[in-house]
Amino acid sequence: MTDLDPQGPIPETPEEEAETGALAARLALKQRAGGIVVPVMTALLAFMIGGVVVLATGHNPLLAYRDIFNGAGLNWIFHPTTNVANTAAYNLTQTLLQTTTLILCGLAVAFAFRCGMFNIGGQGQYFIGLYVANWIGVNFSGMNTVLHILLAVGAATLAGALWAGIAGFLKASVGAHEVISTIMLNWIAIWIGEWVFGDGGPLQNPDNKSVPISGDVADSAKLPVFWGDKQLQGLHVGFFVALAALVVFWLILNRTTLGYEVRAVGFNPDAAAYGGINVKKNLFRAMAISGAFAGLAGALDMLGYLYHFGVSDVPVSSVGFLGIAVALLGRNTAVGTGLGALLFGALLFGTTHGLTSNVIQPELAGNLTYMIQGLIVLFVGADVLILYVWNTRRKLRPRAKARPTEAAA
């Protein structure tokens, strides 16, 4: 797992470089290849294979997907209304709640990717943000609302950044592979959750020591809800924060020196070092910024609609892992991540709580989401398929140009 193979052949073409070289170089090439067509085809293929499984087990896949579509509230566009008494409108708010989280978890993966690192630890960073937000949200209850929210969100974001920063530091200082260290940090974060909310844990609700659940976030730290009812998980203003984060992500990467350096390191660390960029510093910074996005996701969830968290909620949450699929499908770009988050947000809610169907049970549909997620990640990872498509396109183009000349001759 070294970064550079001294015995390896020197790549001659960008395609070869992309196949054998750094991850970011491969991804950069993928970004050039095929535009939006390939991700859409990837997703369609995954849905088709998922449909085959559904069909093989005796359910109608088309009806199942229709019910999931309705369960996610996407049928709202046919009858738009802001009244959440309408099922479609309510389901849509829930889908957008999930989208909010997934945008930020996706960005956490995407930002590290642009620096050539695979941040598999979004889940752990999300949890750490969640715990810190819960701690500050439950305590300090006498505070001014704006200050309280800012303090909780700021501390959670910082905590997420620090948690990912451990992996970034280990990568920068001793070259520890970030995949291994983030996996370990994930599990450490999970066990921290089991402990802090568990019996006698520091964040367990002091008024009810019989259940392993935290206290409720104070009213002063709850985020304002702009669509729906606060008691019924309405859509909170964190949605706009997530949208703003997409813009910030794009601005950092494309309009700042920091972003330039991060992308340079991701594309080719040796060339970046030769050009005077401090590679180690950027590895750490990129990882910390990634963690900040995930920590922010945890804070918004806690202050926006969860309000409390328990031991049994810890193993159920998988948004950090879904973020991997979101970022990969969105090709680590801002717009792509936003669209990917909407797709997976719809899948996440539409296959579980939102689903009312006599075609497919929520338990089956929920696992269908995992399958589709796995298939998408599998296909996106196989960039040679995409390279093949891209290469045939390039080969075809000069031939098409050459043909008229041949005819003239």
Next chain:
Amino acid sequence: MTEWAQRLENPVSARLRDPATSGYAGMALGVFAAFLAIPPIQARTITWPIVVGIVAAVLGIWTVTRGRRRLGIGAIVAGIAGIGLGILATRSGVGNLNAVFNAALIGQMFAFSTPLVFGAIAGMFSERSGVVNIGLEGMMLMGAFWGVYGADKGGSWVVGLLVGAGAGALLALVYAYFAIHLRADQIVGGTAVNFLALGITGYFFFQLYHGNYVAQGVSTIPNIKIPWISGLHFLGPAIGNLNLMIWASFALVIVSYIVVFKTPIGLRIRACGEHPRAADTVGINVYAVRYGAVVLSGVLAAIGGVYLSDGFGGGAFTDNMTEGRGFIALAAMIFGNWRPFGAFGAALLFGFSSALAFRLQVYSASASTLFNVLPYVLTLIAVGGVIGRTVAPAADGKPYRKQ
């Protein structure tokens, strides 16, 4: 790369890197563990002597796998002796110790470590051939579900073992195709395998069993009762009545050591992992070797999964049953420096940690959590290179392209 060369020449880090340092540190810690519980420090819980003793043993394993065998074994012994003495010292103070520390704990250590041993050896084969296998967790999960399904429908645990292994092999084959032929990024591919397995097992568990426990009376993997041992005072509860797969895992470690390091096949596998181009030049079919290694990896990881559900779990499957054991196995493999006995030692240590966490649950939730989290923390320290660096096969994770 040149930075690394400079770091290596740095005298301080060179001394830290020297296995002798970790060996002596381990011995010192082992002695320290024994003194923790008695005045003047007088720790009142058994946690601290055990933690310090385990760290000492870890340093010992580390030293052994890096060449200073005698020194390392000394540190391991010091660590274990430190734990023993530390516990003895606190014994009078804490009444519950008898319930936690008895011979059955040894048996439970083996029970908890067996899936890890299978997983770690599985990962070792794959990575020695140059394919990173993050998907161990998924392959193990496939084995856990389809193993119980096979045992239920086939009427025998042997069928379960075969069906489970087959399911793991199938998933590994899909992964191998993407990782080897399509040269997909192996980390991304492995992550996908984990999601896929979670979805497939969860889907079919509900489809076939409606999410309930598999019917009672499923044929389970039997325990091996050794008549002349099971009656003995200490050895009886410790190893007198272990599951068949536990013994199989011991055999697996020895066999895989011989295969990897003493046979031509092992040499080929290692050649593909270290320098595939050179291996190709001398006529080794790199793709075939890697396919074989990855599929074998899937089979072994799945057998670990079958043991989990049909042996250890008594024929019951639950959603996401592996709960990160595949990742601990991965950690054990890294900790054992991609070597069978190193991985076995690490798996035993992590299994001991889990068994202890399981038993301490009743008495102290926080101590239980501490031992649950210990494998991950130790691995994080290990990959952080605080006490020397792990050395992966040179071509690990790099797709190979034929010329």
